[in-house]
Amino acid sequence: MSDTPDSAVQTVRKYIARHRAAFLDDLAEWLRIPSVSAQPAHAPDVRRSAEWLAAKLTETGFPVAEVWETEGGAPAVFAEWPSGDPDAPTVLVYGHHDVQPAAREDGWDTDPFEPVVVGNRLYARGAADDKGQVFFHTLGVRAHLALTGRTAPAVNLKLLVEGEEEFGSPHFRELVERRRDRLAADAVVVSDTGMWSETTPTVCTGMRGLTDCEIVLYGPDQDIHSGSFGGAVPNPATIAARLAAALHDEHERVTVPGFYDGIAALTEAERRLIAELPFDEESWLATAKSHGTLGEAGYSTLERVWARPTAEVNGIGGGYQGAGSKTIIPSSAVLKLSFRLVAGQDPERIESAVRDWVAARLPDGIRHKITFWGATRPCLTPLDHPALQAVVRSMSRAFDDAKIRFTREGGSGPAADLQDVLGAPVLFLGISVPSDGWHAPNEKVELDLLFKGVETTAHLWGDLSAALR
C-alpha cells in the first residue's frame, strides 16, 4: 500500500487524532510513577516504571518486552518487534524511564507527579525528559502500521529504555556490552534531546564526548604557617591554580600537547548551517544564566559549545574556604577537570596527554595523584548520511514541509556507548524545546510537538528501512 506524501500525512494525523486521548491517559499514568533514580527511597518506583512500560510495550504489539536488571538495581526495559522481512535493517531506539527528583516545595505550581494539561502543555516531572519522548514511539509505531498497512514495522524495531540516566548511567556501558547481541542494530535513534525552538524544528547530528579527572596535589604534610614558611616552599593551592590557568592560552585554546590532533576543521557548510540558526546572544546568555561570553578565538558561541572541544574546571579546592582568614599554606589541593571532546579526538589519547602534561608541570616538593573517571566518546553523524537524511525527511513531513535545520549537543550522553559498542551511527529524534525545563520545576512538554514526534516516527521507519539497506 502506498500513499502520496499528502495523503500519508493525512492518514497519520487521522490515526493520531483517534488515539490521542488514550495515548495521553496512558502517558499520564506512567508520569504518576515517581521513578526518581537518584533517590534510594524511589527504587521500587523505578522498578514499577520499568514493569509498567514493558507491559505497555507488549500491549502496543511488541512481541518481546523484557525488564533487564542492572547491577545498580535500576532496571532497563528492552523491547523488540521484528520486521518479518529478512533484509530489513535494525533500528534501536534509546531513551530512559527514570526522572530527576521533584517536589512541590522546589517551586512547582502543581504536584510534579500528578500530570496536568494546561492549554497545549502537559506539566509533570518527566513530561519531556524523557518519558514523553520515549512514549511517542508507542503511538508512532502503531501509526506507522496504520499508514503502511503492515502488521510489523518496516525495520526490526528495538527499544532500550534505561533506568539510571538521571544519575549518570553508571551501569549502562556494562549492560550494553553484556547484551550487545540482543542490541545489535544498523542505526540508533536517540529520543532524549531537543529542538532549537517551537518554531525552528531541528535535528541534532552529534554530541560532544567527555573525559574527566581529579588531580590531587600534595605539598606539606600538614597545613603550615604562611608566615614562618611562606615564600619558600611550594604551595599546592597555588600549583593547582597554575595548572588550571595553564590549561588555556591567551586565545582560550587548550594547551595540552596534541589536544586538537585528529579534529577536522569545521567546513564552510557546517559553519553556515550553524550560522543560519536564529541565535540571539542575549537569550542564550539568559539560558546559560551567565553574564558574558568567553571562548576559543575564531569561533562563534554555538560553534564553541557544539563543535569545539573544551577544558573546564568543574571544581578547585585547597586550604581555607570558611569565613574570614586563616594564614596557612595548605597541605593539599584538588582540581576537577573535564574535557569535552569532538569527533576525531580519542579519550584515551587525551587522558594520556593530560597525565603527561600535569606531571611535567609540578615543581619539586609537590606530589600528585590523578584519577580519570572514564570517558564518553564524541559522536557525529555526517550531514549526508542516508539515515540522517531519512530523519530529516520524516520530520519535515510532520512539520508541514518546514525546513529542518541542524543542531548539535554540547553535552555528552550514553548514546555514545551504543555507538561504540554496537558500531552503529547515532541519530537524534527529539521534540523537546529549551522552555520545557528539564531538571527544573514545572517541567512540561508541548503537546503539539509531542504529536509531531509521533508523526515523525510514523513516517520514519519506512524511510529508514530504505535508507539503511
Next chain:
Amino acid sequence: MSDTPDSAVQTVRKYIARHRAAFLDDLAEWLRIPSVSAQPAHAPDVRRSAEWLAAKLTETGFPVAEVWETEGGAPAVFAEWPSGDPDAPTVLVYGHHDVQPAAREDGWDTDPFEPVVVGNRLYARGAADDKGQVFFHTLGVRAHLALTGRTAPAVNLKLLVEGEEEFGSPHFRELVERRRDRLAADAVVVSDTGMWSETTPTVCTGMRGLTDCEIVLYGPDQDIHSGSFGGAVPNPATIAARLAAALHDEHERVTVPGFYDGIAALTEAERRLIAELPFDEESWLATAKSHGTLGEAGYSTLERVWARPTAEVNGIGGGYQGAGSKTIIPSSAVLKLSFRLVAGQDPERIESAVRDWVAARLPDGIRHKITFWGATRPCLTPLDHPALQAVVRSMSRAFDDAKIRFTREGGSGPAADLQDVLGAPVLFLGISVPSDGWHAPNEKVELDLLFKGVETTAHLWGDLSAALR
C-alpha cells in the same frame, strides 16, 4: 654599685640559684591554670590567669599591677615599676598569658596543665608559649635589683601581657590605642619569640607584616552544565585560578604593580649575617613538613621567609570538591590571599594595588567582591640600633660571652601594633627553641635557657637605660 662583668655575671647567677626553686614553683602554679583563650569554657581560667599574674607582679615589687578588660572578655595584665630616675627611659615588655588548647588525647605524654620537670625540661602547655617567657621577667627584674643594689629598675619598666594572642589578638590594637598614654615607651621588648637553637643564641630583629584578603568571583547565577555551556562562558573557578597563577612571574616574584616599591635591598652585611647561621635545608624542610623549596629567584630560603615579601594562596575554592565528578561550571569561586610584608612596604598601598590588579584582570561576565581583613605592619630594628646592641650585650653575658647572631621572624604579630601606636622600636628577647613544640603536644621549655632569659634581663635594664638616653 658597679661590678666587673665577670663578677656581675656571678652575682646574677648566685641570686638566681637561690630563687630558682621558688620561681619554678610559682611558674608551675601559673601553668596549672588552663588559660585557653580560644575555648569559651575556659574564659574563667583566662581571667584567673590574669588575676594570678597581677598578684604575682605586685608580690615581685611592681607598684602598679592591673587587670585590663578588653571587649572580648579575655583580660590583659598591665604592670609598671617606675625607675625613680626622672631621666630614665621607659621600656614596655610584651607577652601573653593565654595558651593554645591542649588535651592528653592530642598526644601529650602527661597532663598538659600539670607541669612536670624531666631532666632539664619543664613540660606544660604554655611553658614556652608564652608563660615561661613572660615569667622570667619577674625573677629577672629582682636579679637586676640584686645586681645593681637599686630599689627600682634602671628603666621605667612596664609590662603588657595580653590574654587573647592565641586567637588572633582581635581587640589588642583597640586596647593599645585606648591605653596609649599608660603604655608610652621608648622601646618595646617582645618576649614571645625564639632563638635559632640551643647552641646558637640569637636575637630576632624584625617580623614581617601582613595584609590578607578574600576575593569572591561570581559567574553564572547558578552552577550550569559544562557540556551545554562549556567553552563559551567565563568559569569563575578558572578565573580564580588565573588570578592566583598570575600573582607570580617565572622567577616567583609577585607581579602586582608596585608591590616591591619602597623595599631597601638587603645589604651585604645583612645577607652575611643570615648566611652565617648554621642552616641545614633538610632539617628546615622537616620543620616545614615540606618536601621541596620554591621561592623568589636570587634569595636563600632564610632570606625568602625573613626578608622578602610574599603572596600566598591560603585558600581557593569553587565548584565541586566531593568524591567523583560533577560536570558543572560553578557559579562562584573564592580566593583567600595573604601578603607578608617587609620594611618599606605600606599595607594600605598594597591593598589598593591588589584591588586594582584584580579588577583589571577579570573578563566580562565575572563580577567580584574583594574584602581586606586589616593589616599588620612589618617591623625591623636596624642592626646598629643602640637598644638592639644592648640586648645583644646582655644576652652575650648570660650566654658566657657567646657570639649572638641575628634572626628575623617570617610571621607577623601584635608587636607591630605596639610599634605603630607607641612609635617605639621593637626588640625581641626570646629564649624558646624550635624543639619546644609551640601549639603542639608535649610543649616544653629548656630550663637552662629559661634562666638565661632571667640572666639576660638582669643585665638588660641597666644596659638599656644607658642605650636609650
